[in-house]
Amino acid sequence: MEKVRITFLGGLGDIGRNCAAIETESEILILDCGQLFPDEFMPGANSVLPDLSYLLDRSEKIVGCITTHAHEDHIGALPYLLEHISLPIYGSSFTLGMVRNRLEERQLLNNCDLIEVSDGDKVTIGQFACEFLPVTHSVPSGLISAIQTPQGLIVHSSDFKLDLEPVDGRLTDLDRIAELSKNPGIRLLLCDSTNSDVPGSTISESDIGVSLEKVFKSNEEKRIVTACFASHIHRVQQIAQTAVAAGRKISTLGLSMKKNVTLARQLGILDIMEEDLIDIESIQDYSPDQICVISTGTQAEPRSALAMASAGESRWITIGEQDAVILSSRSIPGNEDRVGRMINNLMKRGATVLHADHLGLHTSGHGNQEELRALHQAANAEWFVPVHGEYRHLVAHKDLAVEIGLPPEKVYLATDGDQIELSDDGLVLVEKVTSGRYPFVQGKILEHEHQVFSERRILGNEGFVVASVEIDNEENVILGDPKVTSKGWVNVHIAQDLEEEIARAIKEGIQKALLQKDATDEYLEQRVRRITGSLVNNLTGRRPMIVPIVRKL
Ligand SMILES: [Zn+2]
Numbered sequence: 001m002e003k004v005r006i007t008f009l010g011g012l013g014d015i016g017r018n019c020a021a022i023e024t025e026s027e028i029l030i031l032d033c034g035q036l037f038p039d040e041f042m043p044g045a046n047s048v049l050p051d052l053s054y055l056l057d058r059s060e061k062i063v064g065c066i067t068t069h070a071h072e073d074h075i076g077a078l079p080y081l082l083e084h085i086s087l088p089i090y091g092s093s094f095t096l097g098m099v100r101n102r103l104e105e106r107q108l109l110n111n112c113d114l115i116e117v118s119d120g121d122k123v124t125i126g127q128f129a130c131e132f133l134p135v136t137h138s139v140p141s142g143l144i145s146a147i148q149t150p151q152g153l154i155v156h157s158s159d160f161k162l163d164l165e166p167v168d169g170r171l172t173d174l175d176r177i178a179e180l181s182k183n184p185g186i187r188l189l190l191c192d193s194t195n196s197d198v199p200g201s202t203i204s205e206s207d208i209g210v211s212l213e214k215v216f217k218s219n220e221e222k223r224i225v226t227a228c229f230a231s232h233i234h235r236v237q238q239i240a241q242t243a244v245a246a247g248r249k250i251s252t253l254g255l256s257m258k259k260n261v262t263l264a265r266q267l268g269i270l271d272i273m274e275e276d277l278i279d280i281e282s283i284q285d286y287s288p289d290q291i292c293v294i295s296t297g298t299q300a301e302p303r304s305a306l307a308m309a310s311a312g313e314s315r316w317i318t319i320g321e322q323d324a325v326i327l328s329s330r331s332i333p334g335n336e337d338r339v340g341r342m343i344n345n346l347m348k349r350g351a352t353v354l355h356a357d358h359l360g361l362h363t364s365g366h367g368n369q370e371e372l373r374a375l376h377q378a379a380n381a382e383w384f385v386p387v388h389g390e391y392r393h394l395v396a397h398k399d400l401a402v403e404i405g406l407p408p409e410k411v412y413l414a415t416d417g418d419q420i421e422l423s424d425d426g427l428v429l430v431e432k433v434t435s436g437r438y439p440f441v442q443g444k445i446l447e448h449e450h451q452v453f454s455e456r457r458i459l460g461n462e463g464f465v466v467a468s469v470e471i472d473n474e475e476n477v478i479l480g481d482p483k484v485t486s487k488g489w490v491n492v493h494i495a496q497d498l499e500e501e502i503a504r505a506i507k508e509g510i511q512k513a514l515l516q517k518d519a520t521d522e523y524l525e526q527r528v529r530r531i532t533g534s535l536v537n538n539l540t541g542r543r544p545m546i547v548p549i550v551r552k553l
């Protein structure tokens with residue numbers, strides 16, 4: 001039979017920018033197109049994207065993109081794809097609602113057809129017969145995709161957990177997976193690895209409601225300010241339900257919370273009565289015990305609603321002793337310090353702060369080992385590739401699959417850029433198709449070269465010194481005195497004397513250099529750099545960026 005290639009363009013080795021291409025001779029079906037939020041190694045970047053060049057180079061083959069759910073790491077890079085090509089996008093109504101909002105902002109809605117699919121739907125996309133099954137996660141309406149290819153059925157778990165009591169009653173359809181495993185059988189399973197190194201099972205999202213009730217009760221007199229991810233509609237639902245039961249009005253804080261609550265209410269997946277919802281501007285009209293604010297900013301992102309409030313910079317809310325702040329989320333690794341600072345600030349303002357890590361106020365959207373085990377057992381796939389995880393998670397997931405009974409040679413540990421091929425003979429790695437240098441966005445610019453980050457790290461840690469010299473081209477002598485200025489190197493009152501000393505040394509050194517016959521521009525620039533750099537180092541023991549400028553007039 002015709003061979004099928006699967007190319008992993010992101011999401012295997014880092015959690016984020018999930019994107020894969022399933023490809024036959026004539027067609028490509030894209031599975032998710034997400035972004036990654038940059039870490040401290042990419043200072044100043046706003047977003048990191050999958051390497052989309054593989055797709056753009058083969059755009060005529062693309063038949064569509066499946067969006068498995070509404071998280072940024074699955075849909076956030078779609079605008080960058082749609083800037084270049086138009087294509088149909090498939091997903092649940094909530095996922096497509098979020099996609100639509102995002103594309104509207106960028107005026108890209110005309111470049112795609114948004115095609116809604118529901119639980120259990122069977123849709124043919126190009127030559128791929130697809131079936132979509134419900135899956136529980138920390139965002140509503142996620143979909144498992146079962147994709148029929150010339151090389152058999154490929155099942156993608158999406159971000160997956162087995163919540164037996166989901167807030168919306170919509171269970172992960174393991175029964176259908178088990179049916180598919182018998183007829184026609186699952187050739188390849190691609191499964192979420194995020195929590196593959198965590199034993200046991202996650203607690204149900206519904207359990208959070210019980211913890212919330214307790215916390216609301218013990219803070220009866222206070223105004224309650226909660227924060228959770230804006231896309232976590234089921235968490236919002238539980239907070240709202242608890243608040244209304246306690247006789248409180250609900251107000252949203254933060255633009256994305258307001259947008260998502262509006263969208264989810266429109267779609268009928270969030271139940272908050274109109275009379276229970278008030279505008280944030282009206283919260284002062286009520287006593288503290290009558291209000292529950294639902295805010296963004298659980299990760300203390302700069303400029304986020306709760307971070308601003310904790311710093312006393314919010315236009316909408318002043319945090320004080322009357323407030324109990326509930327952080328209903330886990331700190332994403334890397335954000336702990338920032339979240340810690342925000343909690344300090346909230347407490348300094350007199351607020352009581354209750355954090356999810358201690359009080360059962362949060363549960364993960366990704367299944368632990370027991371849940372993954374259940375999926376593997378139901379799927380009984382011939383081949384398995386762990387996806388959606390850092391490398392350690394992918395390895396832990398492989399170990400788990402092998403422990404359950406999958407032969408080690410049937411598990412392929414792929415990383416970003418790997419292209420694998422399914423043929424009648426099995427699964428093999430074909431090649432690595434991307435460089436590993438991922439495109440990133442800063443402001444309005446899409447870039448590929450990562451050099452800027454090492455420069456930025458030097459600038460951030462050491463500052464810079466600019467040394468400029470003007471040379472009379474005819475006389476071959478220095479015009480006036482060299483100028484040395486700096487920023488972020490040492491404080492101004494110290495810098496002034498040092499800069500003058502460096503300028504004198506440059507004058508002396510360059511005058512000597514000019515005596516040599518054919519002193520080229522490059523040579524003179526190098527001399528200025530050397531003289532400045534060594535003196536800077538001698539005088540201060542620092543290594544700021546040196547910017548030499550030689551102008552011949
Ligand atoms: Zn997700």
Ligand SMILES: [Zn+2]
Binds near residue numbers: 018071073
């Ligand atoms: Zn994800």
